Amino acid sequence: MARLASVVDPELGLDIVELGMVTDATVDDLGHAIIEIALTTAACPLRGQIEQDATRAALSVEGIESAEISMGQLSREAKAILMDRARQAAQRDAPTTSIPGAARVIGVASGKGGVGKSSVTANLAVALARSGHVVGVLDADIWGFSIPRLLNLEGPVEAKDKKMVPKVKAVGSGEVRVLSMGFLADEDQAIMWRGLILSRAVQQFIEDTDWSGIDYLLIDLPPGTGDIQMSLARLLPRTELLLVTTPALAAQNVAARAGDMARRGSIRISGVIENMSAFVCDHGERYALFGEGGGQRLADSMGVELLAQIPLDPRVAAGGDAGTPVAGGESSVSQSFHDLADRLVASAPDPVEMTGCSARMLDLLDQAVEAGIDSPSA
Numbered sequence: 192m193a194r195l196a197s198v199v200d201p202e203l204g205l206d207i208v209e210l211g212m213v214t215d216a217t218v219d220d221l222g223h224a225i226i227e228i229a230l231t232t233a234a235c236p237l238r239g240q241i242e243q244d245a246t247r248a249a250l251s252v253e254g255i256e257s258a259e260i261s262m263g264q265l266s267r268e269a270k271a272i273l274m275d276r277a278r279q280a281a282q283r284d285a286p287t288t289s290i291p292g293a294a295r296v297i298g299v300a301s302g303k304g305g306v307g308k309s310s311v312t313a314n315l316a317v318a319l320a321r322s323g324h325v326v327g328v329l330d331a332d333i334w335g336f337s338i339p340r341l342l343n344l345e346g347p348v349e350a351k352d353k354k355m356v357p358k359v360k361a362v363g364s365g366e367v368r369v370l371s372m373g374f375l376a377d378e379d380q381a382i383m384w385r386g387l388i389l390s391r392a393v394q395q396f397i398e399d400t401d402w403s404g405i406d407y408l409l410i411d412l413p414p415g416t417g418d419i420q421m422s423l424a425r426l427l428p429r430t431e432l433l434l435v436t437t438p439a440l441a442a443q444n445v446a447a448r449a450g451d452m453a454r455r456g457s458i459r460i461s462g463v464i465e466n467m468s469a470f471v472c473d474h475g476e477r478y479a480l481f482g483e484g485g486g487q488r489l490a491d492s493m494g495v496e497l498l499a500q501i502p503l504d505p506r507v508a509a510g511g512d513a514g515t516p517v518a519g520g521e522s523s524v525s526q527s528f529h530d531l532a533d534r535l536v537a538s539a540p541d542p543v544e545m546t547g548c549s550a551r552m553l554d555l556l557d558q559a560v561e562a563g564i565d566s567p568s569a
């Protein structure tokens with residue numbers, strides 16, 4: 192067992208003994224070892240590697256001449272315990288930040304670009320602040336930042352005690368506190384930044400920034416499941432993701448990408464927001480300009496809730512261009528952002544766990560793919 196503890200599940204970053212994956216190990220008089228390993232899912236892509244490593248570890252023990260590995264699958268209960276251990280380890284190994292322990296960290300993500308992540312982030316921040324919260328906004332779209340314009344804020348950023356101080360905007364009885372690459376570099380410069388520097392920038396935005404006193408941290412993510420999402424999973428393992436989609440996008444497409452993200456890091460999805468939903472004109476007529484059902488399809492395929500349907504409304508775009516988010520005023524579309532904020536405040540975070548191949552998420556994805564969700568192509 193001590194030697195088997197040298198076998199690390201590459202995704203979870205813990206050894207298979209600590210994770211409870213070794214369910215039996217015996218050696219007979221002839222030096223033949225039989226080791227039973229229970230995987231998180233039978234289809235775990237790391238199966239071969241774990242088998243190889245375990246064989247090597249067993250054969251390194253003096254007196255063991257041959258080893259036989261039999262692979263099984265963890266019970267639901269054992270899987271839950273494993274998930275718990277993996278999550279605790281991720282939390283333990285995460286860097287320290289000034290983000291209060293009680294603050295909820297919410298990433299706003301999407302598989303595809305241009306679906307309204309930044310607009311949702313800005314309006315949700317304003318809605319939460321209007322009801323008295325202090326809301327941090329971290330613009331993690333280092334290349335394509337748009338938060339400074341959406342909230343009408345400008346740099347430069349000041350530093351205090353070697354930490355960057357976010358730009359503060361008073362909203363209602365609360366505050367929005369923002370940090371964006373847009374305060375540090377001009378638009379042309381940011382384009383020249385590349386992978387490694389990008390994730391370093393996000394790391395500094397998280398670690399070297401004064402986020403003390405916030406109730407929520409909203410993170411506006413670039414589209415897709417790239418470096419930034421991966422480093423976020425590592426730096427802030429408590430992040431929950433809100434997935435933004437439009438009514439027309441193919442659920443399966445986005446689901447597959449989110450599953451990809453789950454395989455490579457640990458991150459949880461707490462709900463879906465459908466943006467650019469049916470426009471309702473002053474006479475009450477509905478126009479589903481971008482189709483219908485995408486949000487619900489994605490939520491269903493992920494096993495999470497559809498938290499909001501934000502209508503397609505020119506006031507969202509106009510407010511964004513003017514730097515005065517529509518959620519700061521009174522209108523039907525503003526109300527839909529406030530309803531979303533209320534829903535988030537009321538919801539105890541119970542996101543779907545997404546750690547490595549142990550994720551319930553992946554089971555759900557497998558089921559979704561098997562069921563062959565059909566949806567219009569993106």
Ligand SMILES: Nc1ncnc2c1ncn2[C@@H]1O[C@H](COP(=O)(O)OP(=O)(O)OP(=O)(O)O)[C@@H](O)[C@H]1O
Pocket residue numbers: 301303304305306307308309310311332335337412413414466467468501502503504505506507508509511512
């Ligand atoms: N509900 C809406 N009604 C009308 N226009 C909207 C709505 N949501 C977003 N838009 C407009 O759609 C465009 C894209 O929105 P936004 O920049 O928020 O998307 P994004 O997902 O952040 O894009 P990117 O992937 O480039 O970061 C903007 O011009 C915005 O004003």
Ligand SMILES: [Mg+2]
Pocket residue numbers: 308309310332335337411412
């Ligand atoms: Mg954006």
